[in-house]
Amino acid sequence: MTVFPLQNFLKTKAVGVRFVHDIINHEKMTSIIQVFLAKSHGHFIDGAWVDGVGAETIKVINPATGGVVSSIHSGGSAEVDLAVAAARRAFDSGIWSKMAPVERARIMFSLADLIERHAGQISQLEALDIGVSRDMMQTIGVQLAADQLRYYAGWVTKINGETITNSRSRSEKREFLTYTEKEPVGVVGQITPWNFPFAMAVQKIAPALAAGCTIVLKPAEDAPLSTMYLADLVAQTDLPAGVFNLVNGYGRKAGAAISVHGDVDKISFTGSTDVGKEIIHAATGNLKRITLELGGKSPVILLKDANLVEAIPAAARAIFFLSGQNCMAGSRLLVHGDIYDQVLSGLKIISEAMTVGADMETTYDIGPLISEQQLTRVMAYIDIGVSEGARLVTGGKRVSGREGFFVEPTIFADCNPDMRIVKEEIFGPVLTVQKFENDDLDEIAALANDNIFGLSASIWTADLARGHKLARRIKSGQVGINVHAAIDPATPFGGYKQSGWGREFGREGLEPYLETKAITAYL
Ligand code: NAP
Numbered sequence: 001m002t003v004f005p006l007q008n009f010l011k012t013k014a015v016g017v018r019f020v021h022d023i024i025n026h027e028k029m030t031s032i033i034q035v036f037l038a039k040s041h042g043h044f045i046d047g048a049w050v051d052g053v054g055a056e057t058i059k060v061i062n063p064a065t066g067g068v069v070s071s072i073h074s075g076g077s078a079e080v081d082l083a084v085a086a087a088r089r090a091f092d093s094g095i096w097s098k099m100a101p102v103e104r105a106r107i108m109f110s111l112a113d114l115i116e117r118h119a120g121q122i123s124q125l126e127a128l129d130i131g132v133s134r135d136m137m138q139t140i141g142v143q144l145a146a147d148q149l150r151y152y153a154g155w156v157t158k159i160n161g162e163t164i165t166n167s168r169s170r171s172e173k174r175e176f177l178t179y180t181e182k183e184p185v186g187v188v189g190q191i192t193p194w195n196f197p198f199a200m201a202v203q204k205i206a207p208a209l210a211a212g213c214t215i216v217l218k219p220a221e222d223a224p225l226s227t228m229y230l231a232d233l234v235a236q237t238d239l240p241a242g243v244f245n246l247v248n249g250y251g252r253k254a255g256a257a258i259s260v261h262g263d264v265d266k267i268s269f270t271g272s273t274d275v276g277k278e279i280i281h282a283a284t285g286n287l288k289r290i291t292l293e294l295g296g297k298s299p300v301i302l303l304k305d306a307n308l309v310e311a312i313p314a315a316a317r318a319i320f321f322l323s324g325q326n327c328m329a330g331s332r333l334l335v336h337g338d339i340y341d342q343v344l345s346g347l348k349i350i351s352e353a354m355t356v357g358a359d360m361e362t363t364y365d366i367g368p369l370i371s372e373q374q375l376t377r378v379m380a381y382i383d384i385g386v387s388e389g390a391r392l393v394t395g396g397k398r399v400s401g402r403e404g405f406f407v408e409p410t411i412f413a414d415c416n417p418d419m420r421i422v423k424e425e426i427f428g429p430v431l432t433v434q435k436f437e438n439d440d441l442d443e444i445a446a447l448a449n450d451n452i453f454g455l456s457a458s459i460w461t462a463d464l465a466r467g468h469k470l471a472r473r474i475k476s477g478q479v480g481i482n483v484h485a486a487i488d489p490a491t492p493f494g495g496y497k498q499s500g501w502g503r504e505f506g507r508e509g510l511e512p513y514l515e516t517k518a519i520t521a522y523l
């Protein structure tokens with residue numbers, strides 16, 4: 001058996017164990033951010049901020065401290081009606097959908113430029129709102145958002161139908177001209193979750209804008225700040241009023257009102273599988289088009305020839321990135337028996353070396369969970385794991401001495417497929433590890449596929465041919481070989497099974513925002 005250099009990978013910078021880095025210069029929040037936080041945050045409708053009809057507000061909480069940093073107005077069906085009416089007017093007027101494609105692209109590129117220029121402010125807001133480090137937000141969240149906009153801005157001038165060779169000419173002895181045109185679906189409702197909310201919002205609006213749709217977006221009430229900042233940036237572009245609208249509020253009120261609205265033509269939702277199912281029911285009234293990006297319980301599969309120096313830190317990153325609050329989190333680790341003990345001891349060392357922190361502090365590896373409610377849910381799952389007989393290798397407790405919602409990186413070994421902690425999405429820093437002894441790819445795939453979700457997976461092996469063969473057998477929208485969760489604007493992203501309907505990103509992410517019209521002329 002090879003002796004794995006456990007200590008070495010902790011010292012090796014290249015393996016990137018420390019995926020959350022120091023904040024930029026430790027500077028205080030800028031006055032821009034302070035002014036932004038102090039504002040009364042209403043809804044962005046028809047190009048202007050309005051308070052809406054209700055007086056109810058929702059506190060915006062910093063999960064690292066539990067303290068209130070701002071507040072937003074709580075919208076409901078009245079505000080949604082106003083926003084949908086504005087979006088409908090803007091759509092029907094053709095002010096956006098019929099704008100010359102080069103001009104539409106220019107406006108999207110200008111929004112991407114603005115986002116980059118405001119990366120510092122956006123990152124600070126996201127850091128306060130969800131506990132992500134500013135550095136990670138700037139390098140991953142903001143850059144991904146700008147890239148998405150530019151990617152889809154590039155599509156605007158390339159959305160074309162096609163000419164069809166029509167066979168009716170054979171029987172009717174006449175010539176036909178058949179062609180298709182692509183048209184925007186119309187008014188789209190977009191509902192986003194609280195993990196990486198800025199990137200989520202931008203990745204939703206980018207294909208919709210490219211297609212020529214108009215938008216009513218509702219961010220998660222747990223993390224709305226950066227999406228409101230996005231609306232401020234949109235207001236600085238030449239995007240016509242009414243094309244992008246934002247309604248704040250609870251999902252069961254504002255989100256539900258969007259899902260059921262008769263004048264909304266399509267819903268794009270990212271969030272939990274349970275809410276996704278509710279949205280399907282709500283959307284039946286006018287048969288809205290629906291795309292759903294839902295939950296996951298993604299397997300990370302370590303074959304016995306995996307390069308452990310890379311695979312072990314990557315497995316740690318796959319689960320502990322954003323404290324496990326990531327739909328693609330590699331929360332089910334499947335390890336060949338030959339390397340099982342080595343992998344567990346490597347993961348234990350990495351997890352116990354992780355520092356816990358939050359922004360405005362120094363270097364840290366693991367941040368807070370989003371809310372008290374999420375903390376309670378994750379702690380309940382840890383109790384379930386213990387009671388189900390899984391072996392707690394490390395972690396398992398709330399971090400002591402901190403006010404915010406921190407949970408230790410937690411690893412359960414010797415898990416089996418019947419355990420709830422293996423079957424259900426926890427959305428926290430909890431890894432389950434299962435051992436397999438078999439080298440048969442069908443059996444390994446069966447273990448990996450034994451779940452209601454199918455969002456993401458990764459395979460770690462030195463034998464690329466076996467890696468590709470196993471990838472073919474995995475029922476999942478994304479499969480990485482020696483990489484986990486490789487997000488890219490051009491690469492389709494979405495889920496098999498109960499992880500969702502449809503795809504975002506890439507050309508496939510544009511299609512759900514388009515209708516195809518076939519036109520045939522009898523010549
Ligand atoms: P969630 O509870 O489903 O909420 C997502 C969004 O839906 C929020 O804006 C929420 O509003 C809203 N909402 C809640 N109830 C609603 C209803 N009845 N009708 C319409 N909208 C409603 O999910 P979450 O807890 O925020 O996020 C975590 C989940 O998202 C996880 O399951 C995760 O896997 C999934 N996720 C998936 C992806 C993906 O791309 N596949 C990406 C990220 C996250 P409020 O919260 O403001 O009430």
Ligand code: MG
Binds near residue numbers: 060128129222223224
């Ligand atoms: Mg918050």
